[in-house]
Amino acid sequence: MPIDFEIPEEIKNQSNLTQMVAEQVMRKYSRYYDEREHERPWEYINFIWPFMKSMEAANLKRSLRQSHNGHNGHGKNGGNGKKKQSTFQVGMIHLIENLSWGDAGIYLCTPSSALAGAAIQAVGTPDQKERFLDRFTHGGPKWGAMAMTEPHAGSDTSAIRARARLDPETNEWVLNGEKIFVTNGKLALEESDGILVVWATLDPSLGRAGMRPFVVEAGTPGVIITKQEHKLGIRASDTVSIVFEDARIPYDNILGDPELKKTEAKTTKGFKGAMKTFDSSRPWVAASALGIARAALEFTRDKLAEEGISVPEAAPYHQLSAIQRDLLQMEADLKAAWLLTIRSAALMDAGKPNSLEASMAKTKAGKVVTSITQKCVELLGPLGYSREYLVEKWMRDAKINDIFEGTGQINTLIVARRILGYTRRELK
Numbered sequence: 001m002p003i004d005f006e007i008p009e010e011i012k013n014q015s016n017l018t019q020m021v022a023e024q025v026m027r028k029y030s031r032y033y034d035e036r037e038h039e040r041p042w043e044y045i046n047f048i049w050p051f052m053k054s055m056e057a058a059n060l061k062r063s064l065r066q067s068h069n070g071h072n073g074h075g076k077n078g079g080n081g082k083k084k085q086s087t088f089q090v091g092m093i094h095l096i097e098n099l100s101w102g103d104a105g106i107y108l109c110t111p112s113s114a115l116a117g118a119a120i121q122a123v124g125t126p127d128q129k130e131r132f133l134d135r136f137t138h139g140g141p142k143w144g145a146m147a148m149t150e151p152h153a154g155s156d157t158s159a160i161r162a163r164a165r166l167d168p169e170t171n172e173w174v175l176n177g178e179k180i181f182v183t184n185g186k187l188a189l190e191e192s193d194g195i196l197v198v199w200a201t202l203d204p205s206l207g208r209a210g211m212r213p214f215v216v217e218a219g220t221p222g223v224i225i226t227k228q229e230h231k232l233g234i235r236a237s238d239t240v241s242i243v244f245e246d247a248r249i250p251y252d253n254i255l256g257d258p259e260l261k262k263t264e265a266k267t268t269k270g271f272k273g274a275m276k277t278f279d280s281s282r283p284w285v286a287a288s289a290l291g292i293a294r295a296a297l298e299f300t301r302d303k304l305a306e307e308g309i310s311v312p313e314a315a316p317y318h319q320l321s322a323i324q325r326d327l328l329q330m331e332a333d334l335k336a337a338w339l340l341t342i343r344s345a346a347l348m349d350a351g352k353p354n355s356l357e358a359s360m361a362k363t364k365a366g367k368v369v370t371s372i373t374q375k376c377v378e379l380l381g382p383l384g385y386s387r388e389y390l391v392e393k394w395m396r397d398a399k400i401n402d403i404f405e406g407t408g409q410i411n412t413l414i415v416a417r418r419i420l421g422y423t424r425r426e427l428k
């Protein structure tokens with residue numbers, strides 16, 4: 001599929017707004033919330049919520065229309081006989097990149113359906129989309145979160161032990177287990193009328209095939225937040241552990257097929273739902289990484305320019321100094337990761353498979369942001385290491401992008417398997 005490099009008008013307008021929010025609202029509070037980890041950036045939350053609400057409303061409308069028409073990635077007829085392609089995912093990439101340029105930790109506090117929304121969009125029925133996502137289109141700020149990781153199950157999601165049993169008397173699911181490192185878990189469950197998508201197993205002996213996502217609504221008894229993390233970076237972001245003790249969930253809150261078919265042991269139907277969620281969330285993480293990397297590179301370039309160091313245009317490579325070569329390399333890496341990210345999102349907007357491209361973008365962006373921010377600290381010396389500037393913070397904020405939504409190693413494995421045609425069992 002060719003990439004359209006022209007940025008649609010509606011995305012340009014949105015980009016101008018988010019860049020302005022990033023510069024004038026987020027940067028102002030960056031250091032403050034980095035130092036006060038468990039305080040909430042309400043100035044930002046209240047400012048961005050009306051905009052996020054309208055985005056959620058437009059996305060829900062588009063998704064319901066697609067569900068009714070059969071998904072083809074295209075919006076309604078633009079009036080000239082040609083169907084208008086959705087730009088939602090590409091728009092999200094621009095939005096997340098800009099906001100993360102402002103501050104990646106504060107960006108993660110953006111009220112939205114987030115990963116819960118991605119899971120519901122990926123495997124929910126039209127009725128479930130309306131029932132769970134409509135709340136994000138009105139009222140006060142709300143958060144969605146997703147819980148997969150457990151103390152004994154990280155990269156290997158098939159090892160999850162959280163269990164969902166059907167109580168035949170009440171026709172409710174009963175959830176038990178523990179989830180750790182849940183981004184926005186407290187915001188979703190205790191600080192708003194939000195939702196948490198929890199991955200649990202109907203039958204642990206089935207591995208991936210037994211996994212299903214369940215929507216847990218704020219205020220559900222038996223859902224207990226047990227720990228708030230203290231982190232290296234993205235410290236403004238809310239990260240918690242959650243225990244489920246006989247938490248009762250309505251029957252209709254299971255996403256996807258509730259039946260375990262006789263042939264289920266041979267299929268990975270439940271797990272495919274998780275993979276579909278990652279197809280949209282991995283490009284989002286890549287975009288966040290790129291926002292941090294751009295922030296660090298721009299700052300470093302400006303500081304070096306003040307010292308008279310810049311890259312002369314069209315100079316032969318062998319005439320450049322080591323610092324000038326570093327600057328060029330960082331720019332090239334950033335552009336490469338950006339193009340992979342835009343491509344993975346554009347494929348999704350076109351209704352085409354993007355799992356390979358999403359993992360490629362996530363791997364590349366995770367590596368690029370880690371190396372660029374480290375190099376920036378190195379090039380600026382004490383100025384890079386000092387807390388007077390944000391470069392040291394960007395270096396700390398960077399690393400998470402190489403960890404969550406599948407680590408760099410796991411996404412590299414996915415890319416290798418897909419390119420070389422190996423199964424999960426053949427290449428692990």
Ligand SMILES: Cc1cc2nc3c(=O)[nH]c(=O)nc-3n(C[C@H](O)[C@H](O)[C@H](O)COP(=O)(O)OP(=O)(O)OC[C@H]3O[C@@H](n4cnc5c(N)ncnc54)[C@H](O)[C@@H]3O)c2cc1C
Pocket residue numbers: 145146147148149153154155156180181182183184231239400403404405406407408409410413428
């Ligand atoms: C701040 C933060 C927020 C998070 N938010 C969420 C969230 O909202 N929801 C959620 O469900 N989870 C969340 N996570 C969890 C995150 O997704 C996991 O940490 C991640 O999937 C890795 O799992 P693990 O930590 O158990 O590492 P492990 O799986 O134990 O891996 C440890 C190391 O071994 C490597 N490794 C593992 N298997 C292989 C292999 N086969 N080949 C090569 N290398 C391998 C990994 O790449 C990694 O470097 C969050 C984590 C953090 C730190």
